[in-house]
Amino acid sequence: MFDNLTDKLDKAFHILKGHGKITDVNVADTLKEVRRALLDADVNFKIAKDFTTRVKDKAIGENVLTTLQPGQLLVKLVKDELTELMGGDVAGVNLSGNPTVILMSGLQGSGKTTFSGKLANFLKTKKNKKPLLVACDIYRPAAINQLHVVGDQIGVEVYSEPENKNAVSIAENAIKHAKANGFNVVIIDTAGRLAVDEEMMNEIANVHKAIQPHETLFVVDAMTGQDAVNTAKAFNDRLNFDGVILTKLDGDTRGGAAISIKSVVNKPIKFIGTGEKMDAIDVFYPSRMAERILGMGDVVSLVERAQEQYDEEEARKIQKKIAKNEFGFDDFLAQIQQIKKMGSMKDLVGMIPGAGKALKDVEIEDDAFKHVEAIIQSMTPKERSKPAIIDVKRKTRIAKGAGRKIEEVNQLMKQFDQMSKMMKMMQGGGGKKLMQMMGGKGMPSMPGMK
Template sequence: MFDNLTTKFQKVFRHLKGHGKLTEENIQEALREVRLALLEADVHYKVAKDFVKTIAQRAVGQEVMGSLTPGQQVIKIVNEALTDLMGGTAVPLDLTGPPPQVIVLVGLQGSGKTTTAGKLAFHLSKNKRRPCLVPADVYRPAAIDQLTTLAGQLKMPVYPSSSDQKPEHIVRDAVSFARQHQCDTLIVDTAGRLHIDQELMDELKRIEAVVKPQEMLLVADAMTGQDAVRVASSFHEALHITGVVLTKLDGDARGGAALSIKAVTGCPIKFVGVGEKLDALEVFHPDRMSSRILGMGDVLTIIEKAQDAFDEREAEEMARKFKEDSFTLEDFRDQLRQVKKLGSLESILKMLPGMGIMKELKKMEVDEKALVRTEAIINSMTRQERQNAGIINASRKRRIARGSGTTVQEVNQLLRSYNDARRMMRQMMGGGKATKKGKKKKKKRVKAFFPF
């Protein structure tokens, strides 16, 4: 989403670094470019104006002028200003008080409320809470069925509402239902409209009056740009909105909503949707988002994803197998499955410092299906072949290729990559050193097999 903005900022910073000493004149010139970049990213014009003014006040002072690295000092100032613009720090959900705590999701039709309800339930369950889902949208066809299906996938309780009930009655009865099922959190999916109207607001006010929710989260579509900010302002004026969930942040919108909502409405962004799967919901960290926008990566998020994806005991067991040289193709497959849990390879690469703006990355074609083909090849093998790859001869390779819908060449590439991985780990565990020629061959093999 922020690729274009990142590129523009990087261009400005490179220009500043080219000056041995900064003057008020070249700083003002750079800030004009920054303001233009923000406006092109669909940031609210008042927000862009105030943002540039804040940077200007700090950049023309002694803090920058007297610095040995003025260009880097300006980057630091912009980073801090962007972080403050988006809220400063992550704002957690307020789940204090006697259970069940109630979270009501509101927003326009099509913003992704129902899917967000499922994602939020999954997120809370990972944090050792027991949520209950409440379908209170009695107008949209199949809305109740959709949330009920999501609850079934998550194996979580769902209140059995029906379209002939009033939404405020559904929510009231759902509180008793949650207590009976020992749930500590109630997630309410409300109805939306194609536009903001008094009927919608009155209904939401009645729901708010009945359950007095700890959290009333506005679900806004980031793809709508400045319209998302306008919607947030309208809901905030009519209701007690405590935070925003910005959906579709993985899309190709320009990112203005993420940069403007907090400044315009005062409501913090608490979560962002970064995909269609139920685990594609992230806590919004303004400092990390600022770091991504400026091309400095987001290593902390990668670490958190890795901690969720990789089990500590499994990692220790894998290290033992590497040490004993008993790493099998089954273990190789398990490692690939763990990698897939981190998300798309392209999204992970963009979180690495500097990777988001590299021209090489833009030219790179990331083949996500390569991991699927690899798993299919290993699954087509017999258990004996997975345990001992050395027995796989030409006839077995042909059978494996047919069974996995791949070619013998792809089977050979997989086996070479597997053997290279084993050889590399033997060296890391204290084995022999690889020659330069061997390293070069190995690099070519890995490049030929892996999706980038």
């Protein structure tokens, strides 16, 4: 995410490295490179120019604190301006209605139908809502089928009228159905086209006028850059929508749409999509995104994801097993499953400050734990519960069963042994011993990295 922009901004800030103070000349040179980086990221020229002008005005004459270097100060100013450019504060979704009606709009191929399902799943699991998905794309039978598949996947009912070719009446009937059956959120997936056209705009405008939604959201493919921004403006001129959803942000190494769109339409980005899975949805925090763009990571989001997967009862069971020296590979496998639920390894690594830059050239597989899982699943139940019994003969059989080399089994056994000792020390308050044990050994290699 934003890899190209992050690299170019990092190079721009290197111009100030070694300078003792900020001057007109070194700031101008640095911001010239910042502007180039933004333009390469497909940010509108006027937005990029205004952005660097504001940063320059704030930087010139700024006293550099004794704890900061000129480069660090400029990074802070750029981060603050990026945060403001992308919206400043986080924008929540309006859920005040009963039922709350959310109208989804956007072009065909933007990921609108999939994101309707993601939003329904988010509201169901995170906000304790009972959502109803509504298929209002009367032109593509595949869109109706797709929404039903998505609904089945997340356990959310889908309302559709395949024979009805009137989008307004389908939407109105769906809201009546929701009121009669206790649904408190209605998410209406509308038709899209390959480009903005009058027929589509008239139809969605008519649906909007008839149902008066509490939230109108515009879904756009982040990978289309400035085209995404231009399309958002066209929709906003007709619908006056409430917020933007950026999909496929995990595939966008430039970031132009995320940076520009708020400035052009003056509407906040509310959610972002970062993958294909139904839980690959995040609330958009401008400050956190600015930090990620500048390579600072996003520790808060990482902690929040970890907390969502934290099971207090399971943690107590693990603690008891560690204390009794009964922590086995089944428990290890359960911990891996929890980590996987937090998101892709590449996304998680990007949230760790400095890790994205340090591991820039390291290939991180989407399913980074698959080889580890294969090895563990090739063990017998007794071997998983009592790893100490795994000898050379057993390792050879396990490696063959998993389709891996015996060296990989040895490496996993070694890492598991180290982790078990660390966990026991941490539980027993042996922090000093733990640091001594780790000293000079470094961290074990992460599975899935090449």
